[in-house]
Amino acid sequence: MTKSCTGFFVVILSLALAATNTVLLTPPLAAQTSAATYQPKFPGDPARSDSEAAALAYMRVVLRAQHRFEKQYGHFATSLAELVHSGSFTKRMVDPNRGDYTAGFKGKKDSFILTMTPKQLDAQHRSFYAEDDGKIHAEEEKPADANSPIVK
Numbered sequence: 001m002t003k004s005c006t007g008f009f010v011v012i013l014s015l016a017l018a019a020t021n022t023v024l025l026t027p028p029l030a031a032q033t034s035a036a037t038y039q040p041k042f043p044g045d046p047a048r049s050d051s052e053a054a055a056l057a058y059m060r061v062v063l064r065a066q067h068r069f070e071k072q073y074g075h076f077a078t079s080l081a082e083l084v085h086s087g088s089f090t091k092r093m094v095d096p097n098r099g100d101y102t103a104g105f106k107g108k109k110d111s112f113i114l115t116m117t118p119k120q121l122d123a124q125h126r127s128f129y130a131e132d133d134g135k136i137h138a139e140e141e142k143p144a145d146a147n148s149p150i151v152k
Contacts, residue, residue: 038124046138046151049124051100055116056128056136056151058098062105062114063134065089075109076132082107100125117143 038049047053062080065087069077072086080096080103083089096103104115111132118125121141128151129137129144137148 044152048126051118051125054099055101055118058093058101058103059114059116059128059130059136061088061093062103063130063136066112066132067134070132076107076112078107078109078112080105115144 038047038053041047041053045053047056062083065083066076069083069086077083077086080089080094084091084094096105098116100120101116101118104113104117106113114130116128118127121127123140126138126140127142127144129139129146129148131146136151137144137146138151139145139148
């Protein structure tokens with residue numbers, strides 16, 4: 001091979017390596033669109049991240065299902081499994097593992113408590129709490145309870 005061909009291949013190889021490093025070292029687009037750039041799902045959306053939006057949506061479905069169940073049977077469901085086919089609550093929703101959150105449910109015939117606990121508690125993963133009054137409460141630094149601020 002001639003000296004000029006070798007130089008040409010060195011330049012091409014250098015460009016290829018530079019392009020590879022750029023691709024490998026640049027964070028993926030998904031990582032760049034962090035919770036700081038959360039796009040609200042509807043006007044007045046109180047969520048701070050996609051994970052929170054999913055947790056709050058789950059809570060709203062459970063709350064609607066419980067109130068529909070209570071209207072139909074005269075009491076609240078005592079388990080999530082009882083809520084299947086009540087409103088839009090499906091069998092799959094009985095599983096307490098909800099992505100970045102874990103659902104907690106304690107039901108009695110005259111009341112219930114629903115919690116959503118994040119796997120990592122931070123500003124984009126608040127904990128949530130609701131009772132049979134339908135109001136959702138949130139906390140950033142500890143598990144939410146009835147005394148926590150209400151989500152707007």
